[in-house]
Amino acid sequence: MPKIIEKRVLTPITKMFRFDAPMIASAARPGQFVILRVREGGERIPLTIADFDAKSGVVTIVVQEVGVTSRILGAHKVGDNILDVLGPLGEPAHIPPGGHVVGIGGGFGSAALWCLMRELKERGDRTTVILGARHDHLLLLIDELREVCDNLELCTDDGSVGFKGLVTERLQQLMDGPGKPDHVIAIGPMPMMRAIANTTRDTGIATQVSMDPLMIDGTGMCGCCRVSVGDDVKFACVDGPLFDAAKVDFDEAVKRNKMYVKEEKLAAERQQKIMEEATHAS
Amino acid sequence: MPAKRIKKTPMLERNAKLRATDFMEVNEGYSKAAAAFEAERCLRCQDPICVAGCPVHIPIPEFIHEIAAGNMPRAAEILRSANPLPAVCGRVCPQEDQCEKVCHMAKRFKPVGIGYLERYVADWERAQPKSEDAKKPTRSQRIAVVGAGPAGLVCAGDLARLGYPVTIYEGLHAPGGVLRYGIPEFRLPNEILDWEIDQLRALGVEIVCNVVVGKTLQLDDLFDKMGYSAVFIGTGAGLPKFLGIPGENFNGVYSANEFLTRINLMQSYKFPETDTPLYIGKRVAVIGAGNTAMDAIRSALRVGAEKGMSIYRRSQKEMTARVEEYHHALEEGVEFHWLTNPIEIIGNDKGMVTGVKCARMELGKQDESGRARPIPIKGSEFVIPLDNIVLSLGNSPNPLLVNNTPGLEKNKHGCLIMKNDTPQTSKKWVYAGGDAVTGAATVILAAGAGKDAAAAIHKDLSEVVV
Numbered sequence A: 001m002p003k004i005i006e007k008r009v010l011t012p013i014t015k016m017f018r019f020d021a022p023m024i025a026s027a028a029r030p031g032q033f034v035i036l037r038v039r040e041g042g043e044r045i046p047l048t049i050a051d052f053d054a055k056s057g058v059v060t061i062v063v064q065e066v067g068v069t070s071r072i073l074g075a076h077k078v079g080d081n082i083l084d085v086l087g088p089l090g091e092p093a094h095i096p097p098g099g100h101v102v103g104i105g106g107g108f109g110s111a112a113l114w115c116l117m118r119e120l121k122e123r124g125d126r127t128t129v130i131l132g133a134r135h136d137h138l139l140l141l142i143d144e145l146r147e148v149c150d151n152l153e154l155c156t157d158d159g160s161v162g163f164k165g166l167v168t169e170r171l172q173q174l175m176d177g178p179g180k181p182d183h184v185i186a187i188g189p190m191p192m193m194r195a196i197a198n199t200t201r202d203t204g205i206a207t208q209v210s211m212d213p214l215m216i217d218g219t220g221m222c223g224c225c226r227v228s229v230g231d232d233v234k235f236a237c238v239d240g241p242l243f244d245a246a247k248v249d250f251d252e253a254v255k256r257n258k259m260y261v262k263e264e265k266l267a268a269e270r271q272q273k274i275m276e277e278a279t280h281a282s
Numbered sequence B: 001m002p003a004k005r006i007k008k009t010p011m012l013e014r015n016a017k018l019r020a021t022d023f024m025e026v027n028e029g030y031s032k033a034a035a036a037f038e039a040e041r042c043l044r045c046q047d048p049i050c051v052a053g054c055p056v057h058i059p060i061p062e063f064i065h066e067i068a069a070g071n072m073p074r075a076a077e078i079l080r081s082a083n084p085l086p087a088v089c090g091r092v093c094p095q096e097d098q099c100e101k102v103c104h105m106a107k108r109f110k111p112v113g114i115g116y117l118e119r120y121v122a123d124w125e126r127a128q129p130k131s132e133d134a135k136k137p138t139r140s141q142r143i144a145v146v147g148a149g150p151a152g153l154v155c156a157g158d159l160a161r162l163g164y165p166v167t168i169y170e171g172l173h174a175p176g177g178v179l180r181y182g183i184p185e186f187r188l189p190n191e192i193l194d195w196e197i198d199q200l201r202a203l204g205v206e207i208v209c210n211v212v213v214g215k216t217l218q219l220d221d222l223f224d225k226m227g228y229s230a231v232f233i234g235t236g237a238g239l240p241k242f243l244g245i246p247g248e249n250f251n252g253v254y255s256a257n258e259f260l261t262r263i264n265l266m267q268s269y270k271f272p273e274t275d276t277p278l279y280i281g282k283r284v285a286v287i288g289a290g291n292t293a294m295d296a297i298r299s300a301l302r303v304g305a306e307k308g309m310s311i312y313r314r315s316q317k318e319m320t321a322r323v324e325e326y327h328h329a330l331e332e333g334v335e336f337h338w339l340t341n342p343i344e345i346i347g348n349d350k351g352m353v354t355g356v357k358c359a360r361m362e363l364g365k366q367d368e369s370g371r372a373r374p375i376p377i378k379g380s381e382f383v384i385p386l387d388n389i390v391l392s393l394g395n396s397p398n399p400l401l402v403n404n405t406p407g408l409e410k411n412k413h414g415c416l417i418m419k420n421d422t423p424q425t426s427k428k429w430v431y432a433g434g435d436a437v438t439g440a441a442t443v444i445l446a447a448g449a450g451k452d453a454a455a456a457i458h459k460d461l462s463e464v465v466v
């Protein structure tokens, strides 16, 4: 059971954890993820590996609290153990070296870009990161990302910081200007990734998106995570999670992720009550 | 022969209506009297052909004789020395195709209830205070086992008994393989599996979950970095097949693996007490008619489906499910659509499945599987309205480990290639057995392969000078 050694509250619903997991830390590559469980009878949820360090054996994740499991995890403290952590899973990111890579992150996507952009910069690629959010205080890990890329761009819907507008608009400006990307990698909410896929479609800019379908085992055993990519059906947990943006069937992916909305709501309300009662009692 | 000896002593079964609403075991086991009575039916043949029918050659008449003589400890000893998972095999072995099929009694009457008796002995053993003492390894060569299904568990147990320190690495968060995530509790209660695994732990076997070899660790790391002397691969056949017809990604379409994993491993039938949800509509169909299909559709009824069906492109004769499971399914209300082939899954604009379009089939000549080939009847298409579809089309070996391991060879079906029928793979000091080698097969074959591999590993290690 990996022990949490550091916790940071990034936004009221976004927490960063570092935990001890030497085997995962020494095998991990950027683009991969872990699957964890927080209690007996608990769900297995996938979370991207935001950072890892083979030497210290520490793995970093960033979790956004959206439902039962992410909320329970979010309430974990330094010194707590995470019941089960499996990883690293999925295929690492493969980006041909030497080009200009633009990483675009929304929500927990910023975290996923962290170790990836560092590695690309260290090997000599030109790196740009575009982060997008509604307001400035929802932008995550700005300082960390600034350190690991050549150029950090912030976009907010309300203009509270950086470029006022969507990440796709800023990306379009880059594409039209001298800093044209050779490679785009987008990690974030489905609508954002779909919009980016549409922006670079037919431009010849290789674009990858990190799909986040529902998963169970994460080893290719159940097929829950299937995603249509061109004419193929892929298992995101073993073939992905990164796929060619132009080929992904986003319509289907969005619908598949909504499969259990009713059940998740029921479970979240139940859990909320349990957690509230626990705080009242203590 | 007295008339009452002609028939197999029946197994008590829970009422079909009652049991179809819960996950408690269907078969209730023999009483002491029933077991003694059934044991007396065995003729103790000069040529006990039943033994040849059992893949691990359990000395069947001998253990049955001990039941008849009331010597249960001896019966248990005989049984366990040949089959390390008797409580499991007594429940899930396809006996009617193996030991009981060839039993001499079956020629004129009904075969001896070998499986039921095996189960009886194993259950008796489980009820006794502690059967194996905690052991300390006596040898220095350490062995790693990949996968905690029946093949891996049995191999580990045998090696531990020989004095080797053994570590099992399992990808999921709980050991057992298909016995944990696939076969439902109404056929194989978790309690039994847990007991078997406790026995292994008592033998000193270490089980490390949440490690996927090929991802968390590489196979070569087990030797180079971790110093194991030999590795056994028992990674099973966990890759689900799909039909490749339109509509398979509609919501409500599950692979049997996903459906059963949600129910068994994740215990979603207790949702929201447990956290993993399951969607079940009123009308559920499983595509296929094997054991997995029966498990899935009978589970569907237990979690609330009003109507459960099996849709199969061949006829009842070609169905691969065990007869007992088929009968249990019929009793529980499962409908069978034989000679019916799905050609398209239909859904609505929300992405939910609403039905399946099928063609009626007729049987033609034998195909390469030796069964009659189903041929579609022109113009016979029709739609079966459905809320859920569970695809149970079989599994092949999971390619994850092989694809990440240089020097490990597989055939075109994804099965590991072995050195002239030995338990050795194409890689030195790497052994394998079970579904990873044979493709989807049975528990007893996997257990037998684990046993053979343990013996081979012991033999090969004994030959090296340390």
Ligand SMILES: Cc1cc2nc3c(=O)[nH]c(=O)nc-3n(C[C@H](O)[C@H](O)[C@H](O)COP(=O)(O)OP(=O)(O)OC[C@H]3O[C@@H](n4cnc5c(N)ncnc54)[C@H](O)[C@@H]3O)c2cc1C
Pocket (backbone or CB within 6 Å): A033, A043, A045, A046, A047, A048, A049, A062, A063, A064, A065, A066, A067, A068, A069, A070, A071, A108, A111, A112, A211, A212, A213, A214, A215, A241, A257, A258, A260, A261, A264, A265, A267, A268
């Ligand atoms: C490869 C991969 C990497 C991921 N990385 C991260 C990460 O680094 N940080 C992070 O916070 N989350 C990440 N996710 C998403 C995360 O797994 C889900 O948010 C989590 O499973 C929700 O579990 P829950 O029990 O808290 O909520 P649930 O009760 O299961 O769901 C609550 C709400 O979230 C939605 N939801 C559930 N699963 C997903 C999903 N996979 N994608 C989008 N929405 C979903 C549901 O529709 C529902 O509205 C990743 C997903 C994948 C597949």
Ligand SMILES: Cc1cc2nc3c(=O)[nH]c(=O)nc-3n(C[C@H](O)[C@H](O)[C@H](O)COP(=O)(O)OP(=O)(O)OC[C@H]3O[C@@H](n4cnc5c(N)ncnc54)[C@H](O)[C@@H]3O)c2cc1C
Pocket (backbone or CB within 6 Å): B092, B093, B094, B146, B147, B148, B149, B150, B151, B152, B169, B170, B171, B172, B175, B176, B177, B178, B179, B182, B183, B211, B212, B213, B214, B234, B235, B236, B237, B238, B260, B291, B292, B295, B398, B400, B401, B433, B434, B435, B436, B440, B441, B442, B443, B444, B446
């Ligand atoms: C639903 C269902 C019902 C069945 N019913 C019957 C029945 O009634 N009677 C019968 O005899 N047989 C039955 N079978 C078949 C039987 O269960 C299998 O033949 C048997 O379990 C094979 O055993 P195994 O040890 O080879 O593999 P498995 O039981 O598949 O176990 C393999 C284990 O290895 C793990 N693993 C895989 N890859 C890795 C990796 N890279 N690293 C670490 N761990 C890994 C898996 O998570 C799994 O736990 C059924 C199968 C299914 C699916």
Ligand code: SF4
Pocket (backbone or CB within 6 Å): B053, B054, B055, B056, B057, B058, B060, B083, B089, B090, B093, B094, B095, B098, B099, B100, B114, B115, B118, B444
């Ligand atoms: S293990 Fe299976 S085949 Fe062998 S005796 Fe027992 S029930 Fe029969």
Ligand code: SF4
Pocket (backbone or CB within 6 Å): B041, B042, B043, B044, B045, B048, B049, B050, B051, B060, B061, B102, B103, B104, B105, B112, B114
């Ligand atoms: S063949 Fe049948 S009757 Fe003969 S020894 Fe075996 S179980 Fe007994």
Ligand code: FES
Pocket (backbone or CB within 6 Å): A214, A215, A216, A217, A218, A219, A220, A221, A222, A223, A224, A225, A226, A235, A236, A237, A238
């Ligand atoms: S999560 Fe089960 S196959 Fe991908």
